[in-house]
Amino acid sequence: MIKTTIKNERLIAHKTECLVIFSTEEKNPSGKLAELDTKLNGIIKSSFKNKRFQGKLNQTILLNTKKPMQAEHLLLVGLGKSIEITADKLRQAAGTAAKFAEKSNLKTVSFFIPANDPANYISVALSESNESFAQTVVEGSLLSLHHFDEHKQLAKDKLSRLKKITLLTSLKSQVSSLRYSASKGQKITRAVLASRDLISQPSNIATPTYLADKAREFAKSFGMTCKVLATSDMKRLGMGALLGVAKGSEEPPVFIVLEHNGGTKNDPPVVIVGKGITFDTGGISLKPPASMDEMKMDMSGAAITLGTLSAAAALKIPLNIVGLVPASENMPSGRAIKPGDILTSMSGKTIEVLNTDAEGRLILADALTYAAKYKPKAVIDLATLTGAVIVALGHEAAAVLGNNNELILNLQKCGETTGERLWPLPIWPEHEKAIKSDIADLKNIASPGVGAGTITAGAFLKSFVGEIPWCHLDIAGTSWSSEEKPYTPKGATGFGVRLLTLFLEQEVKNNKNH
Numbered sequence: 001m002i003k004t005t006i007k008n009e010r011l012i013a014h015k016t017e018c019l020v021i022f023s024t025e026e027k028n029p030s031g032k033l034a035e036l037d038t039k040l041n042g043i044i045k046s047s048f049k050n051k052r053f054q055g056k057l058n059q060t061i062l063l064n065t066k067k068p069m070q071a072e073h074l075l076l077v078g079l080g081k082s083i084e085i086t087a088d089k090l091r092q093a094a095g096t097a098a099k100f101a102e103k104s105n106l107k108t109v110s111f112f113i114p115a116n117d118p119a120n121y122i123s124v125a126l127s128e129s130n131e132s133f134a135q136t137v138v139e140g141s142l143l144s145l146h147h148f149d150e151h152k153q154l155a156k157d158k159l160s161r162l163k164k165i166t167l168l169t170s171l172k173s174q175v176s177s178l179r180y181s182a183s184k185g186q187k188i189t190r191a192v193l194a195s196r197d198l199i200s201q202p203s204n205i206a207t208p209t210y211l212a213d214k215a216r217e218f219a220k221s222f223g224m225t226c227k228v229l230a231t232s233d234m235k236r237l238g239m240g241a242l243l244g245v246a247k248g249s250e251e252p253p254v255f256i257v258l259e260h261n262g263g264t265k266n267d268p269p270v271v272i273v274g275k276g277i278t279f280d281t282g283g284i285s286l287k288p289p290a291s292m293d294e295m296k297m298d299m300s301g302a303a304i305t306l307g308t309l310s311a312a313a314a315l316k317i318p319l320n321i322v323g324l325v326p327a328s329e330n331m332p333s334g335r336a337i338k339p340g341d342i343l344t345s346m347s348g349k350t351i352e353v354l355n356t357d358a359e360g361r362l363i364l365a366d367a368l369t370y371a372a373k374y375k376p377k378a379v380i381d382l383a384t385l386t387g388a389v390i391v392a393l394g395h396e397a398a399a400v401l402g403n404n405n406e407l408i409l410n411l412q413k414c415g416e417t418t419g420e421r422l423w424p425l426p427i428w429p430e431h432e433k434a435i436k437s438d439i440a441d442l443k444n445i446a447s448p449g450v451g452a453g454t455i456t457a458g459a460f461l462k463s464f465v466g467e468i469p470w471c472h473l474d475i476a477g478t479s480w481s482s483e484e485k486p487y488t489p490k491g492a493t494g495f496g497v498r499l500l501t502l503f504l505e506q507e508v509k510n511n512k513n514h
């Protein structure tokens with residue numbers, strides 16, 4: 001990952017290829033910018049005046065500087081209207097600036113971090129959301145500069161990439177808090193990038209066994225415990241739904257149990273469950289060929305689970321957190337399950353498999369049953385579960401469904417701050433009825449015509465969680481981006497890691513208040 005350093009110096013005296021200053025949407029430069037402008041003979045003011053720059057969100061202008069300023073260039077980035085500033089807008093602006101610098105072939109870039117005082121509208125917006133300026137800037141810039149290029153023999157542009165980010169403050173008293181927040185931003189970002197890489201990795205490399213190896217690697221790096229259940233363990237536990245999905249594949253399935261024990265011994269854990277289908281062909285209910293390659297990302301929930309646990313462990317969050325990953329391929333073959341087959345899940349409930357492409361809910365059923373053994377205070381599962389969620393919400397939000405409104409609202413709030421939006425969908429008794437089978441306890445798809453594909457999938461999961469506070473995040477629309485966004489390059493987004501990490505941090509605070 002790119003190096004981040006902190007520097008305490010006067011704005012004008014700081015030597016760098018490019019100095020980034022954030023500006024709100026205004027008619028004229030104000031505050032530090034106005035001060036600087038007098039030293040630069042009004043070039044900033046004239047950019048405002050001739051409307052080349054107005055501080056609109058993610059708007060940029062690169063200005064050449066002159067003595068006495070030591071920076072070679074000044075890059076202004078807009079944050080939008082001051083009363084509408086949010087943590088995520090700052091994160092976007094930082095990403096936009098970093099990406100701009102990279103595309104302009106710059107090797108280093110410095111961000112000016114303003115004083116953290118109550119008169120500073122940006123600090124106020126951030127403190128409400130529990131983030132700090134430096135953390136947000138580090139996240140935005142490092143997230144935007146990520147590349148998945150390990151399979152390129154000669155990534156020519158690799159050499160010309162940005163190498164260092166500096167956070168500049170003119171206040172000595174701010175240095176230690178900047179150091180703390182920057183390091184926090186780095187730890188969280190590292191976890192997001194690790195998740196993105198796992199998601200981007202093709203399925204001939206990222207098999208269930210590979211996911212297990214990665215989980216062991218993360219456990220070792222961050223001091224977590226990791227247990228990997230093999231087929232024989234799954235048989236012993238009666239995980240017939242997971243084993244059923246795995247039947248068509250040559251790759252053995254795994255069930256990963258990753259634990260960060262940051263809390264006290266008997267403190268009930270938060271359990272995070274991630275769908276780990278390393279490739280989803282649909283099975284005998286085969287998917288059409290167009291874009292089938294994208295189904296290598298069907299283990300996004302697993303990647304986000306491993307990433308979140310790593311971030312929590314790196315931040316030493318004082319909670320017990322368990323990550324569960326049922327992992328398998330979904331393949332057609334002579335041994336594969338067929339439409340109409342009946343599986344017996346670990347819970348004892350029987351499932352009529354009417355469509356082998358609705359496999360995610362099958363492997364999650366056994367994982368949710370396993371989760372209950374911990375008597376957890378909450379279970380959150382993440383899954384690229386349904387194409388229907390894209391019809392409902394597009395790529396702008398993940399759906400959140402569950403049996404506990406407080407949990408739903410808390411998660412939604414965290415997502416608002418981190419820029420990972422969640423939008424609720426209901427599960428009504430009619431939906432629960434729609435997945436009852438005539439000849440087994442449940443069927444894995446509702447009858448044609450019922451519609452509400454994301455909800456009936458959620459209703460299916462709900463029947464395996466009982467009374468435990470539970471939420472399900474359908475990330476099928478948000479895990480992969482076909483366009484570049486301010487701090488998200490094309491491809492795997494890592495959606496969920498920052499959101500869940502913030503949620504876990506807030507849990508610690510809520511525990512203290514109770």
Ligand code: BES
Binds near residue numbers: 280359385388445453
């Ligand atoms: N992995 C897919 C869902 C998916 C779709 C993820 C698009 C990412 C992008 C899931 O296993 C699936 O195939 N779901 C089916 C369910 C249907 C058979 C009820 C779907 O959405 O079509």
Ligand code: ZN
Binds near residue numbers: 330356357359360
């Ligand atoms: Zn499927």
Ligand code: ZN
Binds near residue numbers: 277357359384
């Ligand atoms: Zn799937």
